[in-house]
Amino acid sequence: MKKVKVATVWLDGCSGCHMSFLDIDEAIAAVAQKIDLVYGPLVDAQEFPEDVDLVLVEGAVSSQEDLAKIQLIRERSKYLVALGDCAVTSNVPAMRNAFPVRKLLDRVYVEGAEQNPGVPADGVPKLLKRAVPVHEAVKVDLHVPGCPPAAGTILYVLSELLEGRMPDLSSKVRFG
Amino acid sequence: MRIQDLSSYNAVRQAGLDKLLPQKPRIAVGMGTCGTGNGAEGVFHAFADEIGQRGLDVQLARVGCFGFCAQEPLVNVWLPGRPLVVLRRVQPNDVPRILDDLYLGRITESLALCKIEEWDHLTGQIHYGRGYPDIPLWNEIPFFRGQKKIVLRNCGLIAADDIEEYIAVGGYQSLYKVLIDGTPDAAIEQIKAAKLRGRGGAGYPTGLKWEALRKAKEEPKYLICNADEGDPGAYMNRNEIESDPHSLLEGMIIGGYLTGAHEGIIYVRAEYPLAVHRLSRAIEQAKQYGVLGENILGRGFNFNISLVEGAGAFVCGEETALIASLEGHAGRPRPRPPFPAQKGLYGKPTNINNVETWYNIAPIIAKGAAWFNETGSSKSPGTKVFSLVGKVNNTGLIEMPLGTPLKTFVYDVGGGGINGRQIKAVQTGGPSGGCIPQDMFDTPVDYETLAKLGSIMGSGGMVVMDEDNCMVDVARYFIEFTHSESCGKCVPCRVGLDKALKILNAFTDGKGTEADLDSLDELGRMIRDMSLCGLGQTAPNPVLTTMRHFRHEFEDHIRANRCRAGVCENLALSPCENSCPLHMNIPRFLQLYKEDRLEEAFESVVMDNPLPASTGRVCQHPCEDRCRRTNLDSAINIRDVHRYIADSIYASDRYPAMIERILARKLAPTGKKVGIVGAGPAGLACAFYLSLLGHEATIYDSNAAAGGMLRYALPEYRLPEHVLDKEIELIERLGVKFVFNTTVGRDLSLDELEAQYDAVFLAMGTWKEASARLPGIELRGVMPALGFLEAVSKGEKVNLGKRVAVIGGGNSAIDSARTALRMGAEVTVIYRRERKDMPAIKEEVEAAEAEGANFVYLAAPHRIVGTTDGRVKAIEVVKTRLGEFDTSGRRKPVPTEEIQVFKCDTVILAIGERVDDALPRASGLKLTDSGTIAADRYTLQTSRPKVYAGGDVISGAANVVNAMGYGKKAARLIDQHLMEDKRIAKLSRKWEYDQTPPASPSKEPRQLPGQLDPLERVKSFAEVTTGLTALQVLHEAERCLRCDVKANGD
């Protein structure tokens, strides 16, 4: 049987959703049988491959780099899951959204700096005006909220999708 | 003095009559807020001073408003025994003249609006007298003709602050009748039988409400008058109170007696200081005269009225919020039930009615339910006062029988659109109402019908909108209003309106998506169904109705980033640019010319419009119709300016260099090939831009030369051939190929074209004369206008005979008439409507008149009479009269019995052109119901995806610039499709020019081009208009107000 090509992505988040994914413990062996993990923090690939069947996205879209990345990912993936609150609601990364980016950076890198005050410019992706949930940037096929979503939820979602069924999340998940 | 019985009542009445109809002249100045806003205060003082200085024995009074706001200040002048005359637009410097005339026993007739011989105040009649045969009676002038004054029976006729004048016209007689002769139950039955419904907008039967309060057991009971009028554009209640406060008091006192309430509260806006002042004074007087307070009319009934000034929250129009406000809380509503009749003010039974409802009470008591039922519709008898504002000639306060069709409001009373502009919609009911499109103006205005259309009657605001109003912006405006007036209590209204406003703001900024449109619809329904009170439940109405009736305007904003009305600033450069189908940057070329940069001005012009000299002569110039300069003096002569710029380049040795400059702008060859059918304005414009974009364009045409209608339908005296040739030279130099004498559909099939080209553009125009079913049409000497013009332009011999009759009122009718005149014929143009309704360019009609064409209006062809050998001998026309307004806002011509005969040798039919459907039918293209080729509004694609269509062939016969606009748009869309990129912007360059608007523009006349003498020019086909001079062009360029310069955001 052809294995399902799965990718995971870590945008602006804390990696907690990936941890929770790993928390499915021994069930991962059964999942691994069915999938080919082609991209993500857990594997080595450098470039997001073409024709990905399923991608799990953790984190909000906060920078120009995130935006470009998620647009490419969307183009190359058949089914996109926003995994966890940052991807679904923009959550903690959005707590900066009420402040203008300029002010924010000054506060942190100039006012808050003990030495070498100055906003870093080189090699750092430019922040978007606001950190937004993934679905405000690209089309999302399934939302799995939670901070992080419980390991059981992730396993359930994966198993259902791998069986070609739409997971029924009503009353199973919550924000936070 | 206190009124206790009939004799004391009659004594007061006589005192009032002595003031109203004194033994000396009476002058009464209309001094509502509308009058004083227009300077009535100054007029009043001018009268007072002048009367004092001259020592005249004249009575001077302040009355309210008679309703015709557009004619303020209004002054009533009365001489004993003569009619009351209403003078209009009276200024202080008119006062001496008016008094001079008065002294001589005359009326200043030049200022007279109308006269009143007798007036039915319903509770009493006033006979002023007869005379002044030249002044129309008040109900003979169109503004008042359809009106019936029940509520406004006293407004503008009696002094607003004098109870004696109110009693003089029968005031407080209904109270007397109820208190002394009647029983409360019988009177409530009468209100019920009158089927009076709440005039605040919801239309709940007043009698039932009162009965419920009467039956309520708890005490005390309260009556509340809701005078918290807050709709933008509505001022009915303000005027009613300012002009006739006692009618409100009388209605409430009667209501109190009938329902068992002893306390009335009038909740009035604090922003209505004059209304508050007059009401306070009326309450004082009413107490003095014993019709209010303790022991009313000596019958032991007590009723008090107090005034509460509201702080102007719109939501306080909602009765439960109003009650909360009266109790001292923030104005937030609570769910009903319980209804105020059960638990109202301070938890006690309460009845709330709108101001206008109370005004109907005294007349119903005085004249009975059966009388009331005679007016209006069976379900909604009576009248309703509306404030008719917006884009109509006659604005004002009008009282119309319920059930009157909307078109009567707009066209008869309102007098139609300003400057003849097309009216688009009427908004009723303010922020809670909806927009009714012009094609539904047959709608009777009553509670049920308006609700069915998604609007409401509301308190009576009626805003007329024309083509300068953007319906998306209208929706946005009203949502912005309700958004800021939402009390914030319930979630759907508080947050939902915020979401809706954000979407609408995105639309007007050109940033909306089609998903937003669905989202907005869902939001609207949810807010409507889920909100707590009337504010939220009705707030989506303006959005839902505009989305229903004007969806194309929303789509224009979203899909084409276009705001046709030119209201949405981010979507339009200036009104002229926005209305030009070619979107010429008009302020730019005017400014460049002003800066003495003629070559660049030409470059700017020609890159926007490849036929600037031709359109500079024959364009319908929609840009000038929208020029904001019209509000100051008159539109800039844009058309003649770009004609001048083009003419002077063409005539100079700089043209070859200019051609090179344009050629240098051409993009690299793409290798794509486009076939164009038709070398008229649409085809030429399309080829011009396709070539610039690097594509290979080939135009096919049945004729032997390019130009289409420009060459074969527009006569030489309007557009000389050599001008057109010069312009086509540039198009040829760009590399456009022409294949002449080839008819696609006959010599070559569309399939073949499709196979040969990457895209095909159909721009064949409308060359087929519309068929007329007219007896005698087969006679020799009957010819279609286009055929006639084409034959003349090709130099073919046409025998017209001595007399020519031209049927029609469009441009081809006028062209035919002027051409025939030049061929030595006597010409009569026959048109079925009036002169102002003619679709032809106004200047052309004037030119034809000057050249001696005879015009017969209001006449439709009936039969063409022939000789025995089958030649035209005469034409019989049937005279028409103007009937009802049709959906175009013009009166429909209705045939009469009267027949007229005009002798003639030739009849030219110019009754419209249609698409020749041979090609579309043969190639299986879809056609619309009106016989044009069906093409997508936004992509111009026909039912065959590689085939595009534009110009008259999809819009129906229109004009040159319309066709060119389609050609330009088609080039952009075809390029976008072929190259999968939006490349049209690559053709534009950066321009540097002054961006300072004129500091303080003053009135400057529009410069007009020189013209040959009519009697001379009619002898030949020489060009009639000689154009502007260099200095004139500079004047025009300097007149530009620079609407393109946007104010800085800070």
Add this chain to the structure above:
Amino acid sequence: MPLHKVSIRIDGEYVEAREGQTILEVARAAGKYIPTLCYLAGVSPSGACRLCVVEVSGVGRLLPSCTTAVQDGMSVTTNSEKLARYRRMVLEFLLTERNHYCSVCVSNGHCELQSMAAKLGVTHVRYPYTYPALPVDVSHPRFVLDHNRCILCTRCVRVCDEVEGAHVWDIASRGIRSMLVSELNKPWGESKSCTSCGKCVQACPTGALAEKGWAVEEMTKSHENISRLAVKRGVRV
């Protein structure tokens, strides 16, 4: 005064009720679920959150069950596709109106807005978030008011007014700018009328009102006590 008995149908089932009871009271007593947020047993209903709207046959409009009294023969539908959709929209509105970062909120795990969203199947919000900049009032020695979490349900306003009798709270301004204020828009800590009884905190469905220094696990609330208190003080339940 003896109250008349009436019977109504809820989702097809006959239920006995007393005249004067609301649809919500009758439904709850009969074990039927109708979602609410602004409703708080023991204080007067407000009808503001609109979650509890139901369909009543023969009535064109949707009616809030918390304020609509039962009438004999009434037939009520508590759930339908439309009601479910509209209720989800209400929650989406609330979640985007202010800043609800559940994961870092003191009420995470015992917030009524959070659990209601889960219960009604809101897995994401389709409307753009507004991210307003809102203050946090920490001036009171024991309690904290975080406007970021406030849903303007006015449960605190009503419980303070009707049960405690202090009327510290009210809503200032209007529309989307509405704000909960203490006294005349003074910092809560400077309030003279506040008795620091903490009923508002207990009544608050979200993390807008909380005890200072309490951890997420500790910050559970109980409004059953308020209802009981209300009965003692003679407030209608």
